[in-house]
Amino acid sequence: EVQLLESGGGLIQPGGSVRLSCAASGFTFSTYAMSWVRQAPGKGLEWVSVISGGGDSIYYGDSVKGRFTISRDNSKNTLYLQMNSLRAEDTAMYYCTKVGVIIIPASIQNWGQGTLVTVSS
Amino acid sequence: DVVMTQSPLSLPVTLGQPASISCRSSQSLAYSDGHTYLNWFHQRPGQSPRRLIYMVSNREYGVPDRFSGSGSGTEFTLKISRVEAEDVGVYYCMQGTNWPLTFGGGTKVEIK
Numbered sequence: 001e002v003q004l005l006e007s008g009g010g011l012i013q014p015g016g017s018v019r020l021s022c023a024a025s026g027f028t029f030s031t032y033a034m035s036w037v038r039q040a041p042g043k044g045l046e047w048v049s050v051i052s053g054g055g056d057s058i059y060y061g062d063s064v065k066g067r068f069t070i071s072r073d074n075s076k077n078t079l080y081l082q083m084n085s086l087r088a089e090d091t092a093m094y095y096c097t098k099v100g101v102i103i104i105p106a107s108i109q110n111w112g113q114g115t116l117v118t119v120s121s
Numbered sequence: 122d123v124v125m126t127q128s129p130l131s132l133p134v135t136l137g138q139p140a141s142i143s144c145r146s147s148q149s150l151a152y153s154d155g156h157t158y159l160n161w162f163h164q165r166p167g168q169s170p171r172r173l174i175y176m177v178s179n180r181e182y183g184v185p186d187r188f189s190g191s192g193s194g195t196e197f198t199l200k201i202s203r204v205e206a207e208d209v210g211v212y213y214c215m216q217g218t219n220w221p222l223t224f225g226g227g228t229k230v231e232i233k
Contacts, residue, residue, distance in 0.1 A: 044213065045162075045215075045224040050220070095169060104219075105218050106222060107217045108160065108222070111169040112169065
């Protein structure tokens with residue numbers, strides 16, 4: 001059974017930083033692209049970033065480009081999202097998702113339970 | 122970016138009755154491999170989304186057969202043949218043909 005367990009969220013001050021982690025199990029982690037999707041309170045879904053299985057292909061959404069960095073450690077079956085220069089509009093539940101063997105075309109196959117990031121002073 | 126437009130925004134339904142949700146994309150979702158990467162997700166209140174349908178019409182393992190997906194090009198539909206209480210929540214379409222991945226705004230299904 002695929003399991004994705006996010007951690008690292010919390011209350012962060014504007015301009016601050018935080019690193020989210022996602023521990024994956026139940027599948028061959030290094031084979032699959034992984035991504036982060038976020039959902040602001042009461043709002044819809046917004047894709048944030050994706051990384052290929054080997055880590056050599058990475059894409060970001062325009063709203064986070066230059067501020068967020070996605071990475072992975074295949075030896076630890078863990079996905080990361082380093083979030084810098086945080087803004088109030090980054091407040092959201094952040095979901096770790098398993099994408100597929102290839103990045104394009106893509107389908108989100110599994111979702112974690114999410115970790116809440118709140119940016120506020 | 123590909124814009125995904127869902128309708129209706131809200132869908133009150135009677136238990137046991139059918140329901141239908143529309144999703145329209147701003148450009149064709151047909152990929153060069155011949156497939157169309159349109160997915161449907163269901164998010165129950167307080168839960169993570171769950172994939173119901175992939176590549177327009179393929180049900181995820183364990184998804185009841187009362188759910189069906191159809192469409193092509195830029196027009197897609199999710200149908201529930203007989204709504205049950207557990208079907209409440211928000212339904213999202215998502216295209217995976219082009220980056221960035223984009224989602225529809227969601228359709229909230231509630232019981233009358």
